[in-house]
Amino acid sequence: MTLERVLVVDPIDGEYVADLEVDPPYVVGIKKRGISSFLAIAMPGFVDPHVHGCFGLSVMDGEFSRIEERLYSCGVTGFLATTISSPMDELVGLLEKVKGYRGLSFLGIHLEGPYISKERAGAHPREFVRKPSEEEIEILKKYPEIKLVTFAPEQEGSHLLFDLRGVTLSAGHSNATFSDFLHSGLKRITHFPNALRPLHHREVGAVGAGLLLEDVNLELICDGVHVCGEMVKLIYKMKGAHRIVLATDAIPTTGLKDGRHSFAGVTVLVEEGISRTPEGNLAGGACLFPEVLKKFEKFTGATLRELAAASSYNACRELGLKDMGRIKEGTPADVVILDEDFNVKMTLKNGLIMYKKL
């Protein structure tokens, strides 16, 4: 298959008009065209490290395959199925289901909690929030499907998480001080700056650390609700797009109509697309990936190349996925075809058309 006259956007090589030749699973040829007009934008497929569900489907119910399918319509060619704080038997039950699952865009599990701070638990059920124990960590070690863990590094026992192999560690739902964060050695923060100790000018906390420390990646729910446009701009200005990892934090109600819903024992009220707990806490992302990208572009004025980094390449890099997040000869053809307004026209995974807009 040849994608003719597309504006190829690669996070490293930049932008150019080309014919993109795809022979599944790879991009096998890129013929540059010496012209500036193009028919569509071809970006590396979006990679979302934070998905609890969408369109009524829940990760906690093990609906991986149907979630994958829906996410292709959003241009997502890689995602981490994300859990919420739950009893150990539920988590193990889910991890056992994952063992038998082989999805193309399913990259593994993101454990969000249960080892988070009760003070910053947000919509996580507090009764399941706890400190890490040796017993539980021993159990989790058996599941290489776990790729990312979000936890509060200031908590007792959090050193145990560093025993997990092949896992990216991320601070989140945390009350860490600047010093706590610095000494944790962590290089990532989940849905920055949500559910963290607020930045204060005498104790800047993990928010200050995320802004200040150059080598720390910041996951950002850029739905215009979790973080306002000015804050997004501030983060972008301070860190640059190469340290920002866009995410949806989509939950089962994301993409659903307004109303009262319930998932994993949590009641969620959706109003104007925004999901909240009955207490009024934000419960998850208000937007799917294309909207997150659009808002990020609008708030920051980032270049296409930067958008490709923030929407795919950076997430791949921090998860150790070396071939992904690029559009380059010889790499897997994970490609999202967009119009000039970043609406998804087509999604390719490993060179196969998984979604095409009618």
Added chain:
Amino acid sequence: MTLERVLVVDPIDGEYVADLEVDPPYVVGIKKRGISSFLAIAMPGFVDPHVHGCFGLSVMDGEFSRIEERLYSCGVTGFLATTISSPMDELVGLLEKVKGYRGLSFLGIHLEGPYISKERAGAHPREFVRKPSEEEIEILKKYPEIKLVTFAPEQEGSHLLFDLRGVTLSAGHSNATFSDFLHSGLKRITHFPNALRPLHHREVGAVGAGLLLEDVNLELICDGVHVCGEMVKLIYKMKGAHRIVLATDAIPTTGLKDGRHSFAGVTVLVEEGISRTPEGNLAGGACLFPEVLKKFEKFTGATLRELAAASSYNACRELGLKDMGRIKEGTPADVVILDEDFNVKMTLKNGLIMYKKL
């Protein structure tokens, strides 16, 4: 007089070793030496836009001359005598005193309050905090000695302050939202980020505005107490030294020994050099200017040239003092001579030795 083999630090021309020839009031010659070793550092005399008093002396008591004298020992060759929120007759009484005063380093009055926010009044007596009225602004117009006014731009009537001529306006003790600040058109914030609405990721307020908007100057009490080192670094990284105006916010108790003191009807408790109200609010700066400079250098690693900008040139520029803040042939010889640890060895004002360390 010739200052031999000094490391001249100019905010524009940079650093070089030279013999500095002074004929009061000017620098009349600079002979560059092709060597790197020097006997002392010559920086533009410090300019402090925020001084309520020091060493037991109070601006509100009209002790301008004695304050000037003490400030020379701190390398300060220009300062704004700063008021606190007070009844109109007291302010007028003070302004009348100022009319008859001619001090060399006295640059005028900084009105801090009374037109500030009650919610962010800090150590200002709330009973004197109020909204601007036409009557009061008409009175203030008679005093060209007023050079800087700190007020809360979100307050009703704050537009009246824009009628004052030749005055630099600054937001401070303010509860302004980002939008309030943006629409005020102000280009300066007093003792940033103290006494402002805290930065929140859904309403970044004037703290976010100060960090984000490139053309806004930030006055910074860099005493290590008002703002922690990480926050200072964050501000420096985001804005650059050319937008930072160092200040002491020194009060009569600054420089005094620990104990219970009182000035302008306010009780201040000094503990380990830090002044607080009986309620525990910070009441003013903990350090004199050389310490503020040392801490800024320590927190940020700023270059000498940047230090000269933040300690003198930037303040001069925002006050419209064109010849000041430089070390250059033909400009007034306002010079502070420092050792390599930024201890003041000598202070010249208009080429005259006002202080020399024994």
